[in-house]
Amino acid sequence: MTQIGHIVIGLIVVVAVVYLLIFILQRWTAHQVAKMAIQQQEWQDAGTRDRIVEDRKMSLMGQTLADFKTLEAQFNQFEEVDLGAAKEQTDKVLFDTKGINFWETKRQFKHLQQQMAVLDEQFEHINAGLQKLETTDAEHKAAVKELESKYKDLRKTLLAKNFTFGEALDKLEDVLAALEDEFADFTKLTEDGDHAAASSVYETLAMETNQLEERMVAIPELVQKLDQKIPAQQSELQNTYDNMVIHGYNLQDQDIQKELNQIETDRQTAKAALAELTLKTVQSKLTGMQAQIDQIYASFEQEYNASLDVQKGLETLQAFLGHVQEQNQELSTMVSQYSENYIFDMSNAEAVQGWGRKLLTIEKQLDDIQLSIANQTIVYSKTQGHLQMIENELKTIEADQLHLFDNLKILPEIGRKAKENLEQAQEELRTIHRRVERQGLPGVPSNYLNFFDQVVSRVEKLSDVINAPRINVDEFQRQMSVVSADLDNLKEMTKQMLEAAQLTGSLVRKANQYRDNAAIGQAVQQAQREYNQFYNFDQAVQILGQQLDRLEPGTTARLQQQIQQDYLEFS
Structure with missing residues (x-):
């Protein structure tokens, strides 16, 4: 075979390969276009037109009606114009795939892809809008039923348990009545199909309803504290204070009666705040009152315990004083006796006399405390510290006297x-x-x-x-x-x-x-x-x-x- 023959055969092979490649690509494009045609048919069979017809029966109005008409117009454009154009382009590309002009087929296929992308976005947007409209309609109708039931329950609670709301009852009824008026507006807007306006009303209505429910849950406990717990504590504190005064108790730097009066003033202020539903003010006043009550209880307990300590300590110190005074007398006698046979530091005798004078002062202090108890002028909590100082001084004198006694004892x-x-x-x-x-x-x-x-x-x-x-x-x-x-x-x-x-x-x-x-x-x-x-x-x-x-x-x-x-x- 000649060289020219080989060239001819090679060209024939190349052309065959190119033709085969074009054939494969054209078949692949035809397959993709067929899938797009199926998608177009699915859009047409999706029932969107029927959905729009059904949604039109909701008797929409206002902004909601305007939004619906926009969606309907968009679907008309989609169905009658854009989808038809896409179908025509589909037919054209399918026809081109039967030829060998691959580059023209590719250009037309790319245009079809762009059309399909826009159509997909339009279809999703329209159906999402319709879904939102239908969901909102369902939610608002459900909200009407829910709120209607809730307001009935709230009204029933206010009537059946009115005593648990105290001064807040009138204001709660006013708030509930206002909510019921707003609910009537919301119901009418929902029934009329003006869901855009209804949404605005519902947002406020739901928030205020939740607030009312929270108040109705919190208020009974506040009322119980203001009308029962605090008064009971006030009564107990007043009786305790009166009894302590009768038995001679005095509280250090504290005007209990003034504090009890202030608690009552704060309680009345809290009740007035409750009537206006300013619950933060009520809670703040309750916290302050409870803290003051606890402090008074602590003062009573401290003074009572101090009285027990003082009475017991007084008895103990009087016995201890007697012992140290007896020790001082014995030491004085010893100093006097030993001075006949020994010459020692005269400061020892002076020390014994000094201790004796201190003991007389302590004896007077204890007598004064006894007198203050009898005259009911004592402040036990303050006297506790005084008795501790006396005890420390007696211990010091006792130790010093024992030390001197030991020194004198060894003189012989x-x-x-x-x-x-x-x-x-x-x-x-x-x-x-x-x-x-x-x-x-x-x-x-x-x-x-x-x-x-x-x-x-x-x-x-x-x-x-x-x-x-x-x-x-x-x-x-x-x-x-x-x-x-x-x-x-x-x-x-x-x-x-x-x-x-x-x-x-x-x-x-x-x-x-x-x-x-x-x-x-x-x-x-x-x-x-x-x-x-x-x-x-x-x-x-x-x-x-x-x-x-x-x-x-x-x-x-x-x-x-x-x-x-x-x-x-x-x-």
Whole structure:
């Protein structure tokens, strides 16, 4: 086959493919157009025309009639003009799909799609408008029946339970009558088919009806509070107050009668507000009245409980006062007795007298409280705090008196201990003196002798204080503290002096081993002079010890340690 033949065959294949593609697209378009034709038929068979005929029987008027006529005109346009044009376009496109001019078919199909979209929107709008009209008509007719029944029930309730509405009854009847007049207008508009105007009336009517129902539910409880609960509480409070006044109760900074009168004034104001159906004002007044009533109840309860506490506390405090006064008398007697044998801080006696005066003041305060109860001038709640202050003061006085009693009680023991301490100090002085004498010393250093004489003098003064007809406790304790410290120092000085004297003797005996050493001999002479002439035993140890330590290092320390060990064993 020649090359030209191949080209011809290829062209034939391409043309066949293109033709096949056009055929398929044309068939698809024809299928879509057929579906649109079915939709057109469904619109025509939907019964919208019959619906309009039926709706026209509702005897519409006013804005509602105008809206209906608009919808009817729109459907006429839809059915007689627009739908017919769409059908013609449908037939044209179906005819075009049988040809091969695909591009013309596509253009006409697109135009048909636009027509169908507009028709669908028009159809939905018309039927929605008709549905709204029919629904509104049904709702208004149902509302007429519902409201008619509701107003009958409300009227029946007002007649059967008129006593539960109190001062609000007349106003409620006026409101119901006005609603019934509005309902008559709404009924006529509904029956006439003027649903647009009826909707406006119904909106207000429904809101006001609900408001009336809510008021009729709320008012009986308000009336019950205003006519029963509050008056009952007022009566109870008035009787309680009168009874409390008879029994001598006084309320602190509170004019109960004035408050009770104000509650009644507020109650009358609330009843007047109820008559005008201003329920927020009524509720506000009720809240305020109840709060005031609760506060008065609380005041009564507080004062009554306070009276029980005061009467019980008064009895307890009087017994406690008697105990503390008896304690004060015993303490005063003790101070007087001990002052014969002891000299102590005069502030103690003054304190006892001061406590006695305070106790007399407290006794008068308790007597005044008893008198105020008898004269019915007491405010129990205020007196509670006063009694607590008295109790605290009595506890403080009792504790202070017990502390002084404990201090005085040990004075005889202090006196006995004082004599024991004096005898012990004197014995320690004699022991020190005997010990020094046993050492056979040529003498003692002047500073030691002076301190020893000082300690002796202080012990003698301590003896004078202790053996006086009246022991000055403070002076004894002061001097005893000084003597104890001096004795400790004297014993330490004695120990050091005797150790130095003994160490000197040991060093001299050690030095005899080196008698041929000139330096040792000279040191022995100097040490003996310090020892025998000046009684400077520490200096003697230093002079001789230095020389011996040069020959035998550690000699002085070794001998001193031995002497201290012997001293401990002797002690």
